[in-house]
Amino acid sequence: MPYCAGRVSLRPAICGLLPHPPIVVPAVGGDRLDACRATVAACREFARRLVEADPDRLLLVSPHSPRRPDACGIWAGKRLRGDLGAFRAPGAAVDLPHDPELADELGRSARARGVRTWDIPPAQLDHGAVVPLWFLQDAGWSGRTTIVSLPYPGGADLRAFGAALGAALGRLGGSPALVASGDMSHRCLPGAPAGYHPRAAEFDREIVRRVDAGRLDQIDDVDPELRELAAEDVVDSSLVAAAALGFQPHGHEVLSYEHPFGVGYMVAVFHDGRAGGGLEALPAVAREAVAAALERRAARTLPQPQGVLAQRAPVFVTLRRRSDGSLRGCIGSLEAMCEHLVAETANRARAAALEDKRFPPVRAEELADLRFEVSVLSAFMEVQTMEELEPRSYGVVVSDGVDRRGVLLPGIEGVDTAAEQVEIARRKAGIAAGALLRLQRFRVHKVEEP
Incomplete structure (x- = not known):
């Protein structure tokens, strides 16, 4: 029977980008690990999400795996093994079961789209595969794994290869995970x-x-001269992963970006199958937590911390009067303080109702006139220029790098420019005018009562 090359819908558990500098692995980085702590934390967060999503299988695209001029490689062998012995850390090793079913399906799917493939003979994995897999394995991943390589630049249609990859995963069904390995520019610092x-x-x-x-x-739609001078290896692997998704992101998020040693490291989620779903329960959690506190009883009917509600993230809870829309309280934190979003929301709601020093404590008779809003914050990303801020889309954290921090959520009425946003957050932090500022931005997923 002829192989059907038609598009099969891919619904991954998670898809994203992990960098591959060996220095972010503790056994290699040692006392230099602190310089790249944002990347390490983001890699661990991505790995935690992947393992919690419980995918059926994992596929990784490595730009450092063996290449041929005009064909994409698929690692063979019963086990996929490698370590960082070349970086004086032989104990930092990965050992995962190969997925021959996916490897075979991918080969057929690629050929049906005119993309040549070849089997990479069993050998020690490259660091482009080992570093991301080390974080995933350390978080608990032990399932079926497939690793693919790229052709020489321009040697094959990477969008077609990505589509073949997505179709192969979709045809096998289940809920797979897909990871692109790649580092950004290698020329960021002297x-x-x-x-x-x-x-x-x-x-x-x-x-x-x-x-x-x-x-x-648009991930490959970059000025070719700029891409060439950057000396990067992130675009092609990311393009393959994005094409596998049909370029349809969901719950996309940049978890971190930094270039501490002159090489840019980005950790990003392209698609999170659990993103958003379930957060709509949080305003009810906030209301019940406040009602229980006012009535001096235990909270009732709170949802179980499952799925997205089991995640840890900073939360702000805002109370507004339904009668006129005015603010009645708002409390949050820049770091998650509780084990899951249900507890985080309940704690912030009680604080917003009873501890916001700008207002008297909420009274029980006010509850009917209050609307609860819950804002779940994304990871923070360093900002180098004011042009990277957009007050309608991003919140901002302004700090002096020592002990003062001010935060402003996005979409605040009357705050129309980045300069206004930063100035308000600076004043909230009590930082002197003209002081050297550290800026970070974040996105917010806001859910509110009708």
Whole structure:
């Protein structure tokens, strides 16, 4: 029977990008690990989400796996093994079962789309595969795994290969995970491995902007000269993963970006199958927590912390009067303080109702006139220029780098420019005018009562 190359819908548990610098693995990084702590934390967060999503299988695209000029490679062998012995850390190793079913299906799917493939003989995995897999394995991943390589630049249609990958995963069914391995520009700072170029950081900003906006279809639409001078290996692997999704992101999020050693590292979620779903229960959690506190009883009918509600994230709870829309209380934190979003929301709701020093404590008779809003914050990302801020889309954290921090949520009425947003957050933090500021931005998923 002829193989059908038709599009099969892919619904992954999670898909995203992990960097592959060996230095982010503790056994390699040692006392230099603190310089890349944002990347390490984001890699662990991505790995935690992947394992909690419980995918049926994992596929990883590595730009450092063996290549051929005009064909994409698929690792063979019963087990996929590798370590970081070349970086003086042989104990940092991965050992995962190969997935021959997916490998075979992928080969057929690629050929049906005119993309050649070849089997990579069993050998030690490259660090482009080992580093991401180390974080996933350390978080608890032990399932079926497939690793693919890329052709030489321009040697094959990567969009077609990604579509073949997505169709193969979709045809096998279940809920797979898909990870692209890649580092951004290797020339961001003087002394960088590939030498410094003053425009290298511009490339990184362009890629971060596209991913943050969910424009995965534009991830390879970068000035070729800029891409060449950046000395990157992130675009092709990310393009393959994005094409597997049909360039349809969901719950996309940049978890971190930094370039501490001159190489840009980005950790990002392209698609999270659990994103958003379930958060609509949080306003009811907030209301019940406040009602219980006012009535001096235990909270009733709170949802179980399952799925997205089991995640840890910072939360702000806002109370507004239904009668006139005026603010009645707002309390939140920049770090998750509880084990899951249900408890986090309940705690912040009680604080917003009873501890916001701008207002007297809420009284029981006011509850009927209050509308509860819950804002779940994304990971924070460093901002280098004011142009990266957009007060309608991003919240901002302003700090002095020591002990003062101010925060402003996005979409605040009357705050129309980045300069206004930063100035308000600076004043809230009590930071002197003219002080050197550290800026971070974040997105918010807001759910509110009708």
